[in-house]
Amino acid sequence: MEVSFSKEIASLRLKRGETFHGEGILAITKALLQSGVSYVGGYQGAPVSHLLDVMVQAKPLMDELGVHVEACSNEASAAAMLGASIHYPLRGAVTWKSIVGTNVASDALSNLSSPGVKGGALIVVGEDYGEGASVIQERTHAYALKSTMCLLDPRPHLPQMVRMVEHGFRLSEASNMPAILELRIRACHVRGSFEASDNVPPAISTRELMENPATFDYMRLAHPPVTFRHEKLKAEERIPAARRYIVENGLNELMPGKHADLGIIVQGGMHNGLVRALQQLGMADAFGNADIPLLVLNVTYPLVPEQVADFCVGKRGVLVVEEGQPEYIEQEIATHLRRRDIQTRLHGKDLLPMGGEYSVEVLSQGLVQFAAAYLPGSATEQARRWLDANRERRAAVAAALDKPLPNRPPSFCVGCPERPVFSALKLAQQQMGPVHVAADIGCHAFGTFEPFSMGHSILGYGMSLASRAGVSPMMQRRTLAIMGDGGFWHNGLLTGVQSALFNGDDAVLLIFKNGYTSATGTQEIISTPEEDQKFASGDKARSLVHTNQTIESTLQGLGVKWMRTVHTYEVEAMRRTLIEAFTSDFDGLKVIVAEGECQLERQRRIKPWIASLLKTGKRVVRVKYGVDEDVCNGDHACIRLSGCPTLTLKDNPDPLKVDPVATVVDGCVGCGLCGENAHAATLCPSFYRAEVVQNPRWHERLLHGLRSAVVRALQPA
Numbered sequence: 001m002e003v004s005f006s007k008e009i010a011s012l013r014l015k016r017g018e019t020f021h022g023e024g025i026l027a028i029t030k031a032l033l034q035s036g037v038s039y040v041g042g043y044q045g046a047p048v049s050h051l052l053d054v055m056v057q058a059k060p061l062m063d064e065l066g067v068h069v070e071a072c073s074n075e076a077s078a079a080a081m082l083g084a085s086i087h088y089p090l091r092g093a094v095t096w097k098s099i100v101g102t103n104v105a106s107d108a109l110s111n112l113s114s115p116g117v118k119g120g121a122l123i124v125v126g127e128d129y130g131e132g133a134s135v136i137q138e139r140t141h142a143y144a145l146k147s148t149m150c151l152l153d154p155r156p157h158l159p160q161m162v163r164m165v166e167h168g169f170r171l172s173e174a175s176n177m178p179a180i181l182e183l184r185i186r187a188c189h190v191r192g193s194f195e196a197s198d199n200v201p202p203a204i205s206t207r208e209l210m211e212n213p214a215t216f217d218y219m220r221l222a223h224p225p226v227t228f229r230h231e232k233l234k235a236e237e238r239i240p241a242a243r244r245y246i247v248e249n250g251l252n253e254l255m256p257g258k259h260a261d262l263g264i265i266v267q268g269g270m271h272n273g274l275v276r277a278l279q280q281l282g283m284a285d286a287f288g289n290a291d292i293p294l295l296v297l298n299v300t301y302p303l304v305p306e307q308v309a310d311f312c313v314g315k316r317g318v319l320v321v322e323e324g325q326p327e328y329i330e331q332e333i334a335t336h337l338r339r340r341d342i343q344t345r346l347h348g349k350d351l352l353p354m355g356g357e358y359s360v361e362v363l364s365q366g367l368v369q370f371a372a373a374y375l376p377g378s379a380t381e382q383a384r385r386w387l388d389a390n391r392e393r394r395a396a397v398a399a400a401l402d403k404p405l406p407n408r409p410p411s412f413c414v415g416c417p418e419r420p421v422f423s424a425l426k427l428a429q430q431q432m433g434p435v436h437v438a439a440d441i442g443c444h445a446f447g448t449f450e451p452f453s454m455g456h457s458i459l460g461y462g463m464s465l466a467s468r469a470g471v472s473p474m475m476q477r478r479t480l481a482i483m484g485d486g487g488f489w490h491n492g493l494l495t496g497v498q499s500a501l502f503n504g505d506d507a508v509l510l511i512f513k514n515g516y517t518s519a520t521g522t523q524e525i526i527s528t529p530e531e532d533q534k535f536a537s538g539d540k541a542r543s544l545v546h547t548n549q550t551i552e553s554t555l556q557g558l559g560v561k562w563m564r565t566v567h568t569y570e571v572e573a574m575r576r577t578l579i580e581a582f583t584s585d586f587d588g589l590k591v592i593v594a595e596g597e598c599q600l601e602r603q604r605r606i607k608p609w610i611a612s613l614l615k616t617g618k619r620v621v622r623v624k625y626g627v628d629e630d631v632c633n634g635d636h637a638c639i640r641l642s643g644c645p646t647l648t649l650k651d652n653p654d655p656l657k658v659d660p661v662a663t664v665v666d667g668c669v670g671c672g673l674c675g676e677n678a679h680a681a682t683l684c685p686s687f688y689r690a691e692v693v694q695n696p697r698w699h700e701r702l703l704h705g706l707r708s709a710v711v712r713a714l715q716p717a
Helices: 006-011 024-034 049-057 059-065 075-081 100-113 141-147 158-175 185-189 226-248 268-280 305-312 328-339 360-374 378-400 419-432 443-448 485-503 550-558 571-583 599-615 637-642 673-680 698-714
Strands: 019-023 039-042 068-071 092-098 121-127 150-152 179-184 191-195 253-255 262-267 294-297 299-301 317-321 345-347 480-484 508-513 562-567 590-595 620-627 647-650 661-664 687-694
Touching: 006 019, 006 024, 006 049, 019 024, 024 049, 024 158, 024 179, 024 185, 024 191, 039 049, 039 075, 049 059, 049 068, 049 092, 059 068, 075 092, 075 100, 092 100, 100 121, 100 141, 121 158, 121 185, 141 150, 141 299, 141 328, 150 158, 158 179, 158 191, 158 226, 179 185, 179 268, 185 268, 226 305, 262 268, 262 305, 262 328, 268 294, 268 360, 268 378, 294 305, 305 328, 317 328, 317 360, 328 345, 360 378, 419 571, 419 637, 419 673, 443 480, 480 485, 485 508, 485 550, 508 571, 550 562, 550 590, 562 571, 571 590, 571 673, 599 620, 637 647, 637 673, 673 687
Parallel strands: 039 068, 039 092, 092 121, 121 179, 150 179, 262 294, 262 317, 317 345, 480 508, 508 590, 562 590
Antiparallel strands: 019 191, 150 299, 253 294, 620 661, 620 687, 647 661
């Protein structure tokens, strides 16, 4: 049922002398095994989901090495795993999507950083920053500063990324500080190669167990009064030790250039984009050699004051390339230079935007200003011509269009079981009036886009029910909180349900039970249903056994008195249930469990099975929906109520009619929502359901032939 990572797992077995080819995040995964990691945990999320997904499926390899892998319920539980490295020489790694994941994990991270670690502790975070990001725009750098953790930002080059993983563990052990390995989306997906090393079985592992626990040491607890001593150790011992290791092992890279009186200090993760931008000025070649000296910070915290000072002294100007705000690195560099009375002019956010993604074009605009001030000449003219050409191309495209292109907001997958619930909610509100909807992170967040446009707040994964707590008492009508089963187990059970029951809140909670944490890659959870093996063969379509009542039994055990479970595709039943929840005399939390399997997982499961049936010549029936063009009146209410990408418009075949008619295109998966909507909303009866039979039986062929003959006879000449 899961996506198979067999090829990726095979690359994890590469030995010394063999060459690894692949993506950056898989190279990081391989590097963990080469570093002798003892345990790995985390919570999935782009762009680092691959790491945990691959390791979970690579259980036989992990068992051979003695590496423990745990798919954690949230980022806080993953961060708490690193507590194993406080007392023991165990190397541990955890991963999650930042900044939202780091926010969730921050409590455990603070309590981990205070006593420090004995074994290397590495946190691999996917830094999802920029215009195409899927989360709030903040930086992990702030957490490294506040909790005194090393922050690695490796140059997106696979050998360097692997090297920084291996040194990340050693840096953590040398300084007793946890280390964060920050990977932007481009670093995770950059492709390349490196010479692999043998995987290292950890000295202490699931195969080599410890006989006794560590001796009790109160200094290893994040608890007063020793926490004050921990704070002093950070400044007196840990940061100096980290700086020594950084210098002695050359973790930051100094790249010389012919303009020795100038310099650029850049975050490691921004190096490739910077070099590409310098190429537009004719100041770098295709191999990354730049005319201006570069100090590439593969470790952005802590900085080494002497290293920064040596790079800047004697230079006319230095540009700091630091993506995001505030300008933590630039401010720290300015402080170090000022304390040493170094008068080198420092540039950064004065030439580059304060916030936003530093694309090649954005970097080029800043570099043009920097070069114009210190290197006037043909280089800036070359870059200006390139930038002007980009603007002219955009203007030409805009001029060629009669009007701006319409917005194409993200949408539910075709056949998504969550779309019909929003259709039902839209119909319910037509009858009972508008309601306050607390939205949540997950696939159901697409309900905030047209044609539904529902959701007044998104405040964290699984936080919807908690976020309506201040609104409910102020509303005449009950409020609705929407939550996925992934969000329910991640955070919603305690922060939302428990709190609402404890306070006796009168609210409605709608839980989408699609069986997976679909928004992060359809990973399995405790409430994932099992496949019905009875339908492993035969003519019936395989299904999942919806007997997993973990969510329902958990809610009942917690004290929920009003609960309904409704199949998501039953639009009319869902509409009635929603109205019942909002009009019921019951005073308390009302929970509606909307059950419907994730369509991606369903298609992933049944397509190979159907293909095998067709290959063996067995009968297969596929349901298809369509619109009768002669009946459709061009009202398009069906589209406004559904938003399904396969339900669209085409020109009316009747020359006497102007309005285009609705049509169902080939991408339809036969979920039946359009027909359900037509029934629930009493729309026009233009929808029809057809069955496409492949490998029909002999009597079906005979009957089809007779029907076709009758139809041809009745048709006019």
